[in-house]
Amino acid sequence: MAFDGITVAAMVQELKNALADGRIAKIAQPEPDELLLTIKTPKGQKRLYISASASLPLIYLTDENKPSPMTAPNFCMLLRKYVGNGRITGISQPKLERIIILDIEHLDELGDLCKKQLVIEIMGKHSNIIFCDDQGRIIDSIKHVSAQMSSVREVLPGREYFIPDTMAKHNPLAIDESSFGQALKEKPMPLGKAIYTSFTGISPAVAEEICYLAGLESGITAGDLSGDMMAHLFRQFAYYMEDVRQGAFHPVIYYEGSAPKEFGALPLTHYNSLARKEFSSISQVLSTYYATKNTLTRIRQKSADLRHVVQTALERNRKKYDLQAKQLKDTQNREKYKVYGELINAYGYDLAPGSKNLTALNYYTGQEVTIPLDPTMTPQENSQKYFAKYNKQKRTFEALSDLIQETADDIQYLESISNALDIALSEADLAQIKEELIQSGYVRRKFTKKKVKLTSKPLHYLSSDGYHMYVGKNNLQNDELTFSFAAGNDWWFHAKGAPGSHVIVKSNGDELPDRTFEEAGRLAAYYSKNRGSDKVEIDYVEKKHVKKPNGAKPGFVVYYTNYSLMIDSDISNIKAVQD
Structure with missing residues (x-):
């Protein structure tokens, strides 16, 4: 659902009711494109969250606070200077645009009453927060837009503020029946698309709803409608817009x-x-609907550097593995050269000088074999040459066998960190993953007097039968869960042959019901690289059978006896516990 003009209209109504005559007590800028205003009103303190994020622009009332940077950004300082303790005198929406204008009164340095406007544009990648004076001139904005960035409108200090009308859309709150029909017939496209491209503030979902209320297929064109059908469509459109107006x-x-x-x-x-x-409010809808999406978007942005480190290391190790595998393949015929050397020693005594090959019976296989020879060498020298080639390839094989296993372990480990980044839900999770990368030598520790406190905790679920299930969000948590938290008779789950989380089920000494095994298996499938698959093989075993080899990387374990189950990765019906 787009954050359309109708959603904005509902938000304006809510803000008018909640923030009337409110004073701006605090202005914070938690992110480069976010504001958090704390407003004291006769009804109590309110917080207004505003985001001009290109990927997720939002505005709503919230009870949650967000940590701010130690040094406030310039735009935040500017707002504090001008409208800190300012009073909100009006909240409006021009036409049905995705724009909210806050009118603010404040006193200047001389004690004179001044007026300013904070314009919030919720327009996808063009979203912005613009601070204007009472003459409509831009003082500053949270995003600067130069002429090189946009040929439609500059958003820079000193420029005049105006709303660009690039789509030439009609105001749906002021359209009459004749203009409505004409606007739709001018666009030879599906009816639903014609509605949302002809009128300001209407999203595809609302256009679909209007067609549905009129009993019309949204895929037909306006030209297919009779006069009566068009009149019926306009009545439904007008009824819908009347609800917005009222x-x-x-x-x-x-x-x-x-x-x-x-x-x-x-x-x-x-x-x-x-x-x-x-x-009861559009703010509750938006915070509920977008909370998870917004958090994941921010976490993904903040994890970009760590992802780059992990991806670079993965690509380097995969190339190394391919090269080592090729070199290892070249040593597969080493035993042949040993046999050649032995056969030359056994049968080469009657070779004529300058012979280019030797045909002899291979006493290991009972078959004749033809051995190429260097005619410039004696039989003994040819034999020594093959023995030397065998010994070289034998040494290469032995060295590469260890190296290729180390490289495979490194790849598996890095893939597990990549999976941990995929399931990270908070900055605390990222901090723990970064600490792991530092300990493993992939990231250099920066010297700082401030010690980083790791507060990330495993995920906690409750099975339908009342058993507590815990999921490690990274390798450090996996080790902690498996070897410090879990008891010997608790059950341990992991996706077979795939990077993923350790899942621990606290058995309390009981024999677990089948349903709990299945739910724990689903958690192990969901929090692995196989998430989304219909069938994921899961290994499970009592924790006492899980061992960690000496010197093994975080999260790496071995077990020699286990059970297996095939399960899907749907955890929608498993209850999460908020610790």
Whole structure:
């Protein structure tokens, strides 16, 4: 679901109710493209979260605080200077644009009353937060847009602020029936697409809903509609827009299984076959719907450097492995040269000088073999040459056998770290993975007086039968879970032959039910590289049978007896426990 103009309209209504006459008590900039405003109102303290992220622009009220950098960015300092302790006098949305304007009054250095505007544009990759004076001139913005970046509009200090009208869309709140029909007929495309490309602030989901309410297929064109059908479509469109105009919002999220599929400020009845949950505010909808997505987006951005280190090391080790495997393959015929040397010593006594080969019976196989010879050498010298070649390849084989195993272990280890980065949920998880990479020598430790505190904990689930299940999010946690936390008769699970998490089920000395084994197996499948597969083979064994070899890398274990099960990686029905 796009953050469309109707969602923005619902947010404006909510902000008007919540922030009327509020004073801005605190301004923070947790991320380069985020603001967090703490506002004191007659109804109590509120926090307004604003993100101009290109991948996930958002605005909503929240109860959560976010840590800020030690040194505030310039844009944050500018806002504190001008509108710290400023009073919000108005909140508006021009037409049905994805824009919210906060009108703010404040006192300047001389004690005179001044007015400013904070313009929040929720427009995908073009999202921005722009600070303007009362004349509509830009003071600064959280993102600067130069003429080289955009030919439509510069967003720079001193420029005049205006809303670009690049799509020439109509205002859906002020359209009449005649203009409505004409606008749609001008676009020979599917009806749903014609609606959302003709009118401001309407997303594809809302366009689909309007067609559904009118009983029309969204795939037909406006030219296929009779006059009566077009009039009926306009009435449904007008009814929908009247709800927006009157602020009759009913925020809702539709779920497909346990995953949120779609949300709306107004009901989307064409999703009635899905489970739905209604909310009292659009902020609750947005925070619920986007919380996980936003967190994962940020974590992925913050893990980019670690991913680059791991990926570079993986590529280097894979190339090394391929080269070693090729060299090892070249030593496969080493025993042949040993036999050649022996046969020349056995049968070469009657060779004529200058012979180019020797045909002799191989007493190991009972078959004749022809051995190439160097005619410039004596039989004894030819024999010594083959023995020397055999010994060289034997030494190469022995050295490479150890090296190729070391390289394979390194690849397996790096893949396990890559999997840990995939399932990391917080900055604490990343800090622990970075510490592991430092200990393994892949990342150099930076000298700092401030000691990094590792606070990341394993994931915690409760089985349907009431047994506690724990999942390591990285190799350090895997070792901690398996060899410090788990008791001997607890059960240990891991995806077979794939990088993944250790899963521990606390048995409490009981014989576990089959359903708990299956749920633990699903966790091991989900938190492995085989996530998403319909069938994943899982090894499981009592923890007392799991050993760690001396000098082994973090997370590496061995076991010589185990059970196996085939399971899917769907954990949607397994209860997570918040520790």
